Amino acid sequence: MSAAPSSHQAALRLPSLDRAAVWIVLVVLLLLAGLASDAFFKLNYLTNLVRQAAPIGIAAVGVTFVMLLRGVDLSVGAVVSMSAVVCAIVMDGKPGNLWLGIAAAAACGAAIGAANGLLIAFGKVSAFILTLGMSIVVYGLVQMGTGGTARGIVSPGFREVLNGRIGGVLPVLVICLLVAVAIGIFLQSRTRFGRSVYLIGANPEAARLAGLPVNRITVIAYAVSGFFAGLGGLALLARTGVSGTNPGAGMEFDVLAAVVLGGTTFAGGRGGVGGTFAGVLVLFIALNLANVAGLPFAAQLTIKGLIIIAASAAHSWIGRRASGRTQQ
Amino acid sequence: MRPFAAGAPAYQRLPRIYWALIALVLAGTIAAPQFRTASNIANILEQSGTLAVLAIGQAFVIAGGMIDLSVGQLVGLITVLSCMLFEAYPSMTLPVVAGCLGLAALVGLLNGELINRLRMSPLILTFGMLSVLQGCIFMLTDRSIGQAAPSVAFLSNGRLAGIPVSLFLVAAVAIVAYYALQRSVFGWHLLAMGNSADSSRKAGLNLAALTRIAFLVSGLCAGVAGLLVAGRLGTGFPNAGNGLELDAIVAVVLGGTPLKGGRVSVVGILGAVLFLGVLNNLLNLLQVPAFTQIVVKGAIVILAILADRPGRLAQAA
Numbered sequence: 214m215s216a217a218p219s220s221h222q223a224a225l226r227l228p229s230l231d232r233a234a235v236w237i238v239l240v241v242l243l244l245l246a247g248l249a250s251d252a253f254f255k256l257n258y259l260t261n262l263v264r265q266a267a268p269i270g271i272a273a274v275g276v277t278f279v280m281l282l283r284g285v286d287l288s289v290g291a292v293v294s295m296s297a298v299v300c301a302i303v304m305d306g307k308p309g310n311l312w313l314g315i316a317a318a319a320a321c322g323a324a325i326g327a328a329n330g331l332l333i334a335f336g337k338v339s340a341f342i343l344t345l346g347m348s349i350v351v352y353g354l355v356q357m358g359t360g361g362t363a364r365g366i367v368s369p370g371f372r373e374v375l376n377g378r379i380g381g382v383l384p385v386l387v388i389c390l391l392v393a394v395a396i397g398i399f400l401q402s403r404t405r406f407g408r409s410v411y412l413i414g415a416n417p418e419a420a421r422l423a424g425l426p427v428n429r430i431t432v433i434a435y436a437v438s439g440f441f442a443g444l445g446g447l448a449l450l451a452r453t454g455v456s457g458t459n460p461g462a463g464m465e466f467d468v469l470a471a472v473v474l475g476g477t478t479f480a481g482g483r484g485g486v487g488g489t490f491a492g493v494l495v496l497f498i499a500l501n502l503a504n505v506a507g508l509p510f511a512a513q514l515t516i517k518g519l520i521i522i523a524a525s526a527a528h529s530w531i532g533r534r535a536s537g538r539t540q541q
Numbered sequence: 542m543r544p545f546a547a548g549a550p551a552y553q554r555l556p557r558i559y560w561a562l563i564a565l566v567l568a569g570t571i572a573a574p575q576f577r578t579a580s581n582i583a584n585i586l587e588q589s590g591t592l593a594v595l596a597i598g599q600a601f602v603i604a605g606g607m608i609d610l611s612v613g614q615l616v617g618l619i620t621v622l623s624c625m626l627f628e629a630y631p632s633m634t635l636p637v638v639a640g641c642l643g644l645a646a647l648v649g650l651l652n653g654e655l656i657n658r659l660r661m662s663p664l665i666l667t668f669g670m671l672s673v674l675q676g677c678i679f680m681l682t683d684r685s686i687g688q689a690a691p692s693v694a695f696l697s698n699g700r701l702a703g704i705p706v707s708l709f710l711v712a713a714v715a716i717v718a719y720y721a722l723q724r725s726v727f728g729w730h731l732l733a734m735g736n737s738a739d740s741s742r743k744a745g746l747n748l749a750a751l752t753r754i755a756f757l758v759s760g761l762c763a764g765v766a767g768l769l770v771a772g773r774l775g776t777g778f779p780n781a782g783n784g785l786e787l788d789a790i791v792a793v794v795l796g797g798t799p800l801k802g803g804r805v806s807v808v809g810i811l812g813a814v815l816f817l818g819v820l821n822n823l824l825n826l827l828q829v830p831a832f833t834q835i836v837v838k839g840a841i842v843i844l845a846i847l848a849d850r851p852g853r854l855a856q857a858a
Contacts (some may be wrong), residue, residue, distance in 0.1 A: 339846060349839030357833060515678065519669065522666055526659040
């Protein structure tokens with residue numbers, strides 16, 4: 214009998230540990246980084262780090278929603294590429310096309326996302342394989358559109374504004390990332406869509422029986438993911454200035470690593486955009502540390518893979534412990 | 542076990558992909574005169590060797606209801622590593638081959654062991670492993686490196702009496718896989734696990750061991766495929782394996798093995814590999830631009846898994 218209260222305590226403690234884990238990791242990592250190089254405590258360096266993280270961070274906000282749904286979106290890297298290319302081509306160096314280019318990029322992203330969502334919701338297929346296939350299709354379309362060379366010029370002002378720093382301190386891209394995170398948190402906690410995503414992810418069958426519009430929410434979630442990937446492409450374009458042909462190559466790994474680090478695992482129904490934001494910061498500090506330590510760039514790929522494996526193993530372990538205790 | 546009743550006429554027992562293959566070959570014969578030549582057919586068979594071995598390895602994993610996304614980069618790693626070693630130790634071809642196959646099998650075993658120990662979804666673990674292996678490749682080299690040993694090149698490019706040597710290798714692998722998957726107790730257990738892991742555990746099957754063996758076979762096949770790629774390219778190209786895991790999965794699914802496992806057809810997989818090879822060949826012969834070909838391949842991935850829908854399979858069975 215005496216075991217009952219303690220198991221209740223554990224059940225209460227573990228889910229909150231789940232949510233806090235990534236923030237604890239973030240603080241510890243930042244302190245360690247500070248020991249390795251005091252640059253990590255300088256405001257300029259830190260804001261620069263977050264600025265670098267903006268394209269991946271913005272895309273990760275969208276992917277968080279499909280992961281909460283037990284889905285996954287591996288097409289974000291290709292969508293980021295497409296968005297950057299479409300935006301640069303539509304802008305064509307003319308100031309008047311600025312907003313048109315931005316709208317076209319975001320719309321293309323949302324359209325690809327919606328296509329993913331429709332195929333997954335109504336085709337009942339593996340999101341993993343489908344979005345991998347979609348990333349090949351999108352990559353091919355981008356290459357067909359560009360003919361394999363960098364095309365298009367950004368409108369004057371686009372780079373200047375987005376790369377500026379407000380008051381000479383706070384980069385505009387950091388604000389863009391924070392706004393994206395704020396929109397994500399609003400969507401997940403203040404809208405019916407957000408709550409439905411959690412319920413469907415936690416138990417799709419129960420959600421369906423309870424009358425939630427599972428298919429519609431799925432399509433919207435993938436469209437949101439594509440939309441944010443489109444915005445991520447814009448952020449990337451602002452940073453580089455030229456569209457290239459495949460600037461988003463491999464970005465899906467960074468995004469996935471960040472989301473999983475943030476506590477939104479492949480099991481769905483747990484985690485959220487706030488954790489994803491912390492996950493992005495942890496990932497970038499870790500990759501920066503690897504750079505400072507003099508590891509070759511290729512080592513970063515290995516580190517990302519290990520982070521994906523270790524973080525999802527750790528979070529599912531916490532989840533198992535928590536649910537195991539409550540069942541007892 | 543068998544998708545069709547044993548008493549059904551032969552043409553009904555033929556996996557469905559063969560009808561698509563026949564149609565494609567007929568279309569090719571009409572559309573492209575170069576397609577009909579014996580040397581082109583030998584070429585298709587030769588180029589399909591890598592994918593055939595890789596897809597058969599993937600079949601072991603998929604039959605058990607799992608998936609291995611790391612094989613593409615494992616092929617790349619073995620290609621690069623073997624060519625580096627062949628060049629460094631020209632007289633030690635056999636030990637290098639054995640070492641590379643051993644390493645590939647070890648990576649597969651590691652996949653299986655981690656899935657068992659960490660109780661992780663194979664999809665996630667092998668996806669992470671994909672990135673890990675890619676990092677390993679690029680830590681070794683960022684450009685083509687080394688040179689394949691002549692005997693390995695002969696295995697991929699050579700001809701015996703006009704027949705590609707790789708065809709014999711594929712035939713050997715396919716026969717072993719057929720007996721292991723469709724005619725042995727191990728195969729029965731693996732398919733049972735694919736049908737229902739829960740019931741299989743309750744029936745006393747050793748799921749951990751089955752997982753380990755399936756991933757070990759998948760890794761070993763990736764090693765063989767990596768050596769074949771090394772022989773065909775003649776050098777260690779770091780991107781050689783990019784996307785091959787998807788091609789392998791598509792071949793398995795097109796061959797009539799559902800992604801959720803529980804059923805498998807080695808003969809079907811061979812048909813699907815040939816189908817993809819012929820399609821690739823025809824797109825090249827008809828001078829379809831390279832970028833359009835990428836879109837076509839992506840579309841085939843999507844169509845293949847849409848055709849794999851559970852409802853459809855229930856109708857077919």
